[in-house]
Each structure stands twice: as C-alpha cells, then as structure tokens.
Amino acid sequence: MPAKSPTLKDVAAQAGVSYQTVSKVLNRQAQVSPETRQRILDAVAALGYRPNALARNMRKQRSFMIGYSWEQTPLGQVNHILDQFLTSMVREAEAAGYHLLPFPSHGQGLQVYEDLFETGKVDGFVLSSVNYNDERVRYLLEHHIPFVAFGRSNPDWKFLYVDIDGADGLRQAVEHLVGRGHRKIALIGWPQDSRVGNDRAEGYMKAMQAAGLPVLPEWVFRVPGDYEQGYQAALALMALPPEKRPTAILTLNDTQAIGAIQALWSLNLQPGRDVAVIGFDDAPLVQFLDPPLTTIRQPIAEAGRKCVEMLIDLMEGRVPAEEHVLLKPLLIVRASG
Amino acid sequence: MPAKSPTLKDVAAQAGVSYQTVSKVLNRQAQVSPETRQRILDAVAALGYRPNALARNMRKQRSFMIGYSWEQTPLGQVNHILDQFLTSMVREAEAAGYHLLPFPSHGQGLQVYEDLFETGKVDGFVLSSVNYNDERVRYLLEHHIPFVAFGRSNPDWKFLYVDIDGADGLRQAVEHLVGRGHRKIALIGWPQDSRVGNDRAEGYMKAMQAAGLPVLPEWVFRVPGDYEQGYQAALALMALPPEKRPTAILTLNDTQAIGAIQALWSLNLQPGRDVAVIGFDDAPLVQFLDPPLTTIRQPIAEAGRKCVEMLIDLMEGRVPAEEHVLLKPLLIVRASG
DNA sequence: ATGATTGATACGAACGTTCGCCCGAACGTT
DNA sequence: AACGTTCGGGCGAACGTTCGTATCAATCAT
Secondary structure, eight states: OOOOOOOHHHHHHHHTSOHHHHHHHHHSOOSOOHHHHHHHHHHHHHHTOOOOHHHHHHHHTOOOEEEEOOOOOOTTOOOHHHHHHHHHHHHHHHHTTOEEEEOOOTTTTHHHHHHHHHTTSOSEEEEOSOOTTOHHHHHHHHTTOOEEEESOOOTTSOOOEEEEOHHHHHHHHHHHHHHTTOOOEEEEEOOTTOHHHHHHHHHHHHHHHHTTOOOOGGGEEEOOOSHHHHHHHHHHHHTSOTTTOOSEEEOSSHHHHHHHHHHHHHTTOOBTTTBEEEOSSOOTTGGGSSSOOBEEEOOHHHHHHHHHHHHHHHHTTOOOSOSEEEEOOEEEOOTTO | OOOOOOOHHHHHHHHTSOHHHHHHHHSSOOSOOHHHHHHHHHHHHHHTOOOOHHHHHHHHTOOOEEEEOOOOOOTTOOOHHHHHHHHHHHHHHHHTTOEEEEOOOTTTTHHHHHHHHHTTSOSEEEEESOOTTOHHHHHHHHTTOOEEEESOOOTTSOOOEEEEOHHHHHHHHHHHHHHTTOOOEEEEEOOTTOHHHHHHHHHHHHHHHHTTOOOOGGGEEEOOOSHHHHHHHHHHHHTSOTTTOOSEEEOSSHHHHHHHHHHHHHTTOOBTTTBEEEOSSOOTTGGGSSSOOBEEEOOHHHHHHHHHHHHHHHHTTOOOSOSEEEEOOEEEOOTTO
16 A cells, blocks of 8 residues: 555644645745745655645635547547547646546437536536537536537527638638639538538638639538548539539548549549549548548647637636637648649 | 535535435435435435535545546557547446546656646556556556556566457468468568567467468568558568568558558559458558458457456455456458458 | 834634444333 | 333544634834
8 A cells, every 4th residue: 555645734744834834835925934935845845745636626616627528430430630639638738737537428418518517527618529509508608617619609609619710721622723723623511500511611612702613503512421422422423414524522521532532433533633532631541542632631739729728718717818719721732632 | 607506514404404414315325214315315306416526535535537648649640549448438437436537648757647646636547558668567566556557568567457469360360361372471560679569470470380381581570650661561572582472461550551552552563462461450441442451450449448447446446357358359351351 | 112014824714525423212122 | 120222313523725814923114
C-alpha cells in the first residue's frame, strides 16, 4: 500500500503554522512573512505534498470537468477526426486546469447530459455532430447549462459555436475546378435535413453562380455518405447524355469519393483525367489511392482548442472574445481533381 | 442561474428524518420502516434529488476515474483504433460507476501519471502502446498504483495485461498463404526493439517452420511502419533473384501494405495475382483499395472492455479472473492475398 | 500619547457525503 | 421480573480543501 498522501495539516505541522495558512500561501499570494512562506514551501517540498483535487473541487463546488460525447462511427467508416479533436481539447483543457470526461451518448441522449451535470460530474459540455433542432442544444439552453457546440444549429438559437466554413470549402473546390477548365460540376451532398449539407450546398451554388455556370438539377444529389451512395451517384451522373454529363464531381466525404472513383474505373473512365473527383475530410490513406485524392481538409485541432477555450470562458463567467467562430478549410490538391 | 441542486438535508427536511437516514436508504438497504422509506423516496422524487458526486468521492477518498493516455498519431496516419477502444472502455467503465479521464502524455510522461494519481484525480490507469522496459510500467509497479496494460512488456515483470495475440495473427496469415500454394513468404515487421514486432515475427517463424518452409534472411525486414518503408522493402524483395524472390509479403500494418502494393504496381506486377500482400489492422477504406486488402483485424473493443474490467477488479480489491488476456485476431481475406 | 491602519497569522465554518456508534422501544426468553 | 436481542433511526465525526473573519502586535499619522 502506498503511504497516505500528506495533507495540508501535515505540511502545517511540519512548518509550524496553521493549515489554512499553508493553503493561502499555496493559492494566492497571502500576506505572509518571507520566512514563514519559505518554511511552508520547504515543508511542501519535503513531504511531497499535492493538493487533493477532490477536496478542492468539493469546496469550490466545481468539478473542472468538461463533458464530451461523440457519435460512434458506423462500421467500416473511420473517425479520423476523433484523435485530433480529442487531443487538442484535452491539451487546451489541461492548460486551464480542466479535464475532459468522455461519455457514450448511446441514443437516449438527454438523460446522460442531465445526470452528469446535476450530479456535479461536469461543469459544462462540448457538443459535436450538431444539427437542426438539436435536442441537446435545446435542453442545455433551457437549463442554462454551459456548453459550446462544434457545428451550427437553428439560426435563431443563440449559443456559442465553432464550425468549419463548409461553404468556403466548396467555393475553393469549385474555383479550383473552374480554373482547370471545368464547367459542368456535379455535387453529391448530405441530405436536406443536414445543417452541414445545406451549408456546403449553398457554397457550391454560390460559387457556380459567381463563375457564371448553370447548375442542372440532375447534378445535385443529397444522400447519406457511404461508399455505395457515391458509387451509384457517379454511375447515374455518367449515364446522363453527353451534353449534360459533368466533368467533375464534388463529394461530401472521402468514402463517397472513393465510391465515385470506383464507379468511374468500372466505366473505363480514368478519374482525374476524364472526370475530376474531389472528396471532403482528407482522411488518412486517401493520398495513397489511385489516383491520390484531391480533398478538403478541416482544421480540426484548432476547432477543438477553440471549443474548449470558449467553454472555459463561459464557465468562468468571462465573456468569450467571439461568440461564433468559423474556420476555413483547406483544399488539398492531388491527382484526382 | 439554475437553482441550487437539492442536498440530502433538503430531502431529509421534506421527509422529516435525519439526513443520514436518507443516505442510508439511498445506499444500502438500511433498517428503516417501509413507511419512512417510502416517505424518503417520495421526497427524493419530488425534489429531483441527485447525490453530489464530488462529495461522495471526497468522502470515499476515491475519484472513480480511470486515467488513459494514447500516443498522438503521426501526421498522415490514422488511429482508427481509438474510437473503438475509447468507446468500449467508456461504456464498460460507466456501467461500473467509473469514468475515463483522457490526458496527453506528451513525452515527459511519468510526471503526469504521478500528478494525476497523487492529487486523487484518478484511481488507476489503462496503458496502451506498451513496450519493453516501459518506464510507465516500472513506475506504476514500484509505487503500487493500480493499472492494466494493453500490450505486454518485459516477461519478468508481473502485472495485469490484455494483448492481441499477434503471433497467432501471423500464423493465420502464413497458413492461409500456404494453403494457396505460396512457399516463399516475406515479412516486413516492426524493429527489433518492439515487443509487438518480436511477438509477430515469432509467430511468422513458427508458422513457416511448422509448414516446413525455410525463411531466408533476405525476406525479413524490421522497420518502422510507414508507407515509404513498405514501398522500399517491396522493391528490394522483388529485386531478389527469381529463385529467392517471395510470392507473398506480410506487412506490419496497412499503410505499409499500401506502400508494398504501389511498389508492385510500379513494377508492373499485379498485387494479389502475381504477389500476395497482407496487411495488419484492417483500417477503414482498405477494403476499397485496388485490390481490396487482405488484412488482420484486431478485436479492439473487446480489449478495451477487458482492460477496464480487470482494472476495476484490481482497484476494488477483487482478484481478477485472469491476470493475462490474449485475444485472437482475425484474418480478413480480400483480393490482395 | 492616542486612535487608526496595516501586516501576519489563526480560527471557525462550510462544501455534501458516508460511516460507525449509540439509544430507546418493542419483543421474546428464562 | 429481569435480561438479552433485534429493529428503527438519530447523532457526531470525518474526508481535505477554501473562504471570510477575528486576533494580535507593530506601525503610522495626528
């Protein structure tokens, strides 16, 4: 058994002062003579004293914990974002004396959020995968529980968020393609009920319009983001009559882009030369595909840092510098488009 | 501001008993008359009382937190394991009233472990990426701090661990290849100082021996696990004189397998037909490669569950059912091998 | 010389639990 | 009638902090 950790009282006994004085010395610069201060510091070092976090939190009525939950990735897909996002949040939190408390939000949702906050296990939340009418946002707002969302929700709800400027990502992609001479550019995007999907679709529409290019209804798909959907959509696009057939395909994620690429190969079309394909996410390994995938990378680590920074401001009663942060993604040009 | 949460005293006042009695009713089956018991339960429900976790932990001198740290993935690689591992641990922990506390182990290492434990922020640790002479294992062992390792270390160190039976994975791969008629099988494995690498290399050696096949020194590479290493090793293998040239290549991870596959293509060899390539990990997306990658999948979720289960047993003074758990991986056969 | 101010430290209280002991009443046994 | 047991519940204490205030001496201005 490890010897019991020394407490304030042990240090105080050693230094010959009251334990509250030790506390004061350790926390803020108390009015204490230099000599006793030194005696206390020596005692602390000699005993290897560490403040007990449990007791401190109890007293402060704060857990210094940030709740975070993410969607379990469907089978066969990868959450390549998690590592970066989590690491950046953990780092930022730790620098401010906080820790992250990850929890599974397994469907039932709200109950878990309520439990964690009501029992004092967390002081606030970072939300991800936020969408329209998000019940978590509604609940937390209603109960005045501090949180920051990674992703936007209903425009008329007022809360702190960080998001990637998906519209700008699509703008970059469209401009890049136009610059290479493409004029018929198709979009495979998330379904209509997706906030992210609408944001990106809008970016696409605006960029096309700005370039003076028409958008045919047949060019726009709004579907889930799996391989099969990409494959089928690409087949359908290539089946259009020549004058309507697009020469470039924008997809909503890399998995789908891979589906589209396979569809092109199956039609004896060479992706990147005959038809451009651009993904979204810059998943690892996509640089090694044939052809290497042009895709849009999101500044995930920065988003994580920002979320935590804003949340801590909020929880500590400071006014966050910005209420809404929109981060620009980056087009990574490779051979596919 | 949300109204202050009700405490035991509030409930007690409502029910007309002492607050300690409420505590007893809520925790273990106290000796209390059915009527008062019901009164208390009613009061709890009426006030929406939730026990304060901070106070409970303080009193119990336990944080009910499990520290977990992982290596930040190098750029361009993916930690596809993290999501599964984390999720399974979090679930298992939560079911037993624990939570996970993730922290960055940024190099300096030990100091962080010491801090977290000494300040009572965590009751124990789950370690991953364990290797020979792991200083964390040494430290935790020496200080009698509860932990479970995901991965083995020095054979003479006595501690609880969960690991994937990498040797068995290689055995499966070799037997599969032998069954398909391969007799010249090469191995690209982790460097000599890698516990995981040696385990797998041994599995390869034994399986080759069991099949009555020789292993030429030129066939065995012990290198880091990136794309370039796979590419170069495959080139070198193909440059061997025909009678020594392997017909199958086992790699240490999927990224490297992809490198090998690209090397084969560059030599106008068709992976899967001319030379078999088998990866390790079953990363997402590798099923979509050309050719789809045959690879070895690890039961990560089960490993996560086991780690937490064993750790909780340890922390609560129970004797874990098993001290060492070795989980069998699974060969996923696709077109590359 | 007197009262007011400051510096250095001590002290009591509280955060919300859980744990162990105590005590009165009711009951049954000899 | 005296005694031991069980039941139902109360009470004090403690976990290790931090915060606000009290205390005492020394210093300062008037």
